[in-house]
Amino acid sequence: MTDIENLNDLLVIGGGINGVGIARDAAGRGLKVVLVEKDDLGQHTSSSSTKLIHGGLRYLEHYDFRLVAKALREREVLLKAAPHIIWPMRFVLPHQKGQRPAWLVRLGLFLYDHIGGRKMLPGTKVLRRKLTHKFDALKPEYKFAFEYSDCWVDDARLVVLNAMSASEKGADIRTQTRCVHLRRFLDFWEADLKNANGEIETVRAKVVVNAAGPWVDELSSMAVSGENASHVRLVKGSHIITNKRFEGAFSYFFQNGDGRIMFAIPYQNASMTLIGTTDELYLGDKDNVEISEGEIDYLLDAANEYFKMPVQRSDILSTYSGVRPLYDDKTENVSKVTRDYVLSYDDKAGAPILSVYGGKITTYRTLAEAAMKDLLPVLPEMGDSWTKSVRLPGGDIPEADFDAYLAQMEAEYAWLEQSVLKRLLRAYGTRVHNILDGATSINMMGKMFASGVSERELNYVIENEFVRQADDFLKRRSKLELVLSDEEIQEIKNWFQNKKSTRTSDLDSMRAQIN
Structure with missing residues (x-):
């Protein structure tokens, strides 16, 4: 018989955006939650994004209309929830001959404007070089472009605000704390948690949520004896930060010759330019992810297809790289692996464990709601969903x-x-x-x-x-x-x-x- 007083409802392992989002949602429903993160909150994947709250325009080409619509709906929910760290941004998509035809881009942007129930953000329009300064940084052959809306986000702060909200709702948030052992019983889990001082504490919980990101498979193997299957595809995305390349509060959306896309975004109060991202399979050290020379060449070459003043290695001020833990849907092309989340629920051998694969920073809140729905049968006392209309800490700006x-x-x-x-x-x-x-x-x-x-x-x-x-x-x-x-x-x-x-x-x- 378990000690009810010391039994948590949820043990969330992983302090990235999905983990803190689930912890916040659960704590706000009255559940007793412990979250552990082996490093700092958002230290890995969740602070290494392209810093966008967006629908994912390129996913329309993969016919992933459901994901795009879901992300676009969330775009405005999050914009209201945290207007200090999320704000609207216009994106200029120069048309290049030999890439996607103009009619196809126009059709995609029409869908982008309409399938997500856009209310707050302006729609798409056509730009012509002679009528706007937004071509000034581009080569003279670019004569017209499309301009559409998405949002910027401070990704690391989004993680922290969710953790703060979870804590204020009663969750126990522990950073620099590693789960070193899991033991499964019929109706609860025991976890040995090791803090930064090397001290080990054992906690119990009815459910484990495996939100360990790139380490999701390793944690599954620890939790479920004999579970050695790989369900995650690790894809590295790298960015370069350069000196300022253009004037204005807008961003560029570039189409690359390989069919991928790239962004050039004002960064650090528009004093710099953020350029990215890459997409390549990653098999290296997940704790030390760095940009490769090949990725730097790729980003420079892609940017220089468009910018009038070439971007050189000497212009790079900093770089960062992260590993996306995408669900392995066996797609051969890394760029086409689904970015949507997959929740894997397992209660076959005792207390349940819910493992989180993939996901976009834009849809973390709906992922958390979906996780709570999956856990409702084992945690029937939980309250109703609540996060859609509640501001994040500091976001209650009139x-x-x-x-x-x-x-x-x-x-x-x-x-x-x-x-x-x-x-x-x-x-x-x-x-x-x-x-x-x-x-x-x-x-x-x-x-x-x-x-x-x-x-x-x-x-x-x-x-x-x-x-x-x-x-x-x-x-x-x-x-x-x-x-x-x-x-x-x-x-x-x-x-x-x-x-x-x-x-x-x-x-x-x-x-x-x-x-």
Whole structure:
């Protein structure tokens, strides 16, 4: 007989967007949830996307109308839920002779405009070179283009906001915690969880959700004795970040000669350009995924088919790569493997385990709802679905109008430099008050660092956003690593190290007093 008081409803393994989305949904339905992530939240696949909330225009060519329609419906749901980290963007698709014919592109964009119930975003229009500046960065042979709408997202922050929401609903979120062993019983699981200090704790749960992303098959093998089949296709996507290639808040959508597509997107407050992505089968180290020389050549060659001023290796400021854990549908062409999610439910040998394969960042919320539906028979006490109409932390901006809210905050915090305030609002939305309230001058913000980072902000992310070390903040929560100098980065790292040393010393003193 299990100890009911210590029995969790769900143990979610994996702190990427699917794991935190499921944890949030479940906790909001009144379930008792523990989520463990072996590294930082969103450290792997979920912070390595092309940063788009989109329907996936190219999936229309694969006749995946259901996936596109589902993603387009979610596009507007998420835009309302987090207008500080998600905002509309226009995409310019130059027409190139020898690629997809103009009539086919026009038909695809007509479907894209209409199958998802678009309400908030403007529709497609045709651009001609002589009537707009949006061709200025392109070679002169590009005379007309189509322009359509999608949305930008700060992917790593989307993960964190879902984890925060889950925690505020009662979920126990543990980063730097690895599941090292699973034991299956008739009506519950036992899991040994190892934290960053090497300490092991055993927890029990009625259901395990395997949202381990690229490690989903390994976790399945640990959970289910004799389960050695591979159900995941690992596909690497790499991006380059270059110096600024064009003026404007719009993005480019390029068609490549191999039939694939590529984006060029304003990045880091439009001070840089993000170019990607690639698609190639990956069999390497999942903890250390890096761009290859061949991928760099591919991205440069593809971009230079369009840009008037060639992009060279010396223009690359940074790169990043991630591995997409797609469901292996045995499709030979890697680019055509389904991007939709697949949920695999297994209760044949005891307590159930639900494994998550694939998925797009755009559809994480509907994936979570589908997971809850699958688990309803074993968790009948759960509440109704709720996430569609509830804002994410910091997203409760009136009328979801970020620009109006920015103007209001500029008046309220007139003492703070506007560029710094805008960065804070883009990161924290209405939660900016948790950082700034009570301060009437920069002198009240504690120690100041480059780019307006303050001691107050760093303490906030540690206390509220599961930040454990400097890289969590610099690489994922803020991405300021891209714009700070080595000396400025080291100064923030030193602050974290001193904070950790002080905390350790305080804990040692407390233990000594107890003993």
